[in-house]
Amino acid sequence: MKWTDMEIDELERQYSPSRWSRRMSADDVIEAHVKALKEGTARARGLAQTLLNVPYGDGDGEKLDVYIPSTDSLDVHLVVYLHGGYWQFLSKEESGFMAVPLVDKGVVVVAVGYDIAPKGNMDLMVAQVRRSVVSVVQQYSHIRGLYLCGHSAGAHLAAMVLSTDWSQFSVAPQIKGAFLVSGIYDLLPILSTYVNEPLKMTEEVALRNSPSRLVPQLQLSSACCHVVVVVAENESPEFRKQSEDYYKTLEAAGLNVSMEDVANTDHFNIIEQLVDGDYHLTQLLLKMMGKS
Template sequence: MAADDVIKAHVKALKEGTDHARSLAQTLLNVPYGEGEGEKLDAYIPTTNSLDVPLVIYLHGGYWQFLSKEESGFMAVPLMDKGVVVVAVGYDIAPRGNMDLMVSQVRRSVVSVVQQYSHISGLYLCGHSAGAHLAAMVLSTDWSQYSFMPEIKGAFLVSGIYDLLPILSTYVNEPLKMTEEVAIRNSPSKLIPQTLKATGVNVTLEDVSNTDHFSIIEQLVDEDYHLTKLLLKMMGKR
């Protein structure tokens, strides 16, 4: 497939999965987490009487310049079947949004979600590509600057970009207009002086065979997919 066709197929797969989830789930759509027009989220809520209800916040990819929460509910069906709430977060992609704004938005979205869904048993993050970068930035937040410190029990970072400096000289940076200073302060790899393992966090690295950058996340619609099982296992749901 040509590069443009790969992107189109990816967007189509995610949109179809999201439409399917919306047809099956109880949803709360376009819930504001801030005052900005792009600061909205969608919640996919399982039918369950259990008090053990984990919540996964999903941050979409798209090189910070395409995709949206409208294509980000695709993974909800297999997770809802296990009693998991899925929240897809929107943020202002470039050129409307810059990197500092996007990072600020996803951090604030996490605080808002925890305050709105205070009954959840555990908060988890999942992000793909640029969304994995944003999830990593959430993990490196100095929460003393906020009125609330969320307890994040786990994170699932899929095919992320953790050093933004190599992007500066590429076409990806044209709409982002990042300077070196912006790239450094928004690179998770520059913000963590020691490894996550050294801080006592349980870390695993998975090399998922027979996938590419796009199919690795698209397949989360399948309850039998390796990463779906791992995500549920992380939450104690499998």
């Protein structure tokens, strides 16, 4: 599809989440976001036992950070967190923040590292996060419930995990729940935007990595998973549409899916607040685990 310059300008505005925050300027909201994630992760590392840089593959970027609660229970709930950053920014180093309220409830949190662009391409990142989940299942045999949480680009990657053909792997993870927060599920609209410059996706790559087009596979691999599609009140219309369309597609396919439209949030503080045990999404996740 060919876009005019005016259409590309509008697409880029729609796919620039920082320009839609009502709290502060675009540059300031990103700076504040990184600061909040780093501070939350530092708190989590002070509260929990940690296993940092655990390999799940041979690549330098294929590492996990594990936040472990003080519990004698062998059967634990475990959340795998996939960070955002438009597949080209952030890392697992700022991704432990949601462990702050969860380790206190006996929940293990795993922050996944993957090779962001330009080092990593979309096919590689999807393959890496899939292998990270397989590795977690193999390393933690006493998982009572496995859950995914992803933000923005991480929500896209989490949705791709749900759409995995597990017959290619040695195990088939039984994912009980997935929180897809402010995600992108159809990659075609971003092909002509600045977002794709470091990714260098072709239309073919975008199609095979668009979760909205892989729902039949998700029906086979994650039929028992409760998928929660989450969107912030102050997202761009296009980001909201991405979430609403994906939710409707899953619902039409008969999957166990719900949608959460979180008031008084934007693309950034909707995930930052998972550091708080009283936050709506934290409570929703704990309730899904039977821990509220």
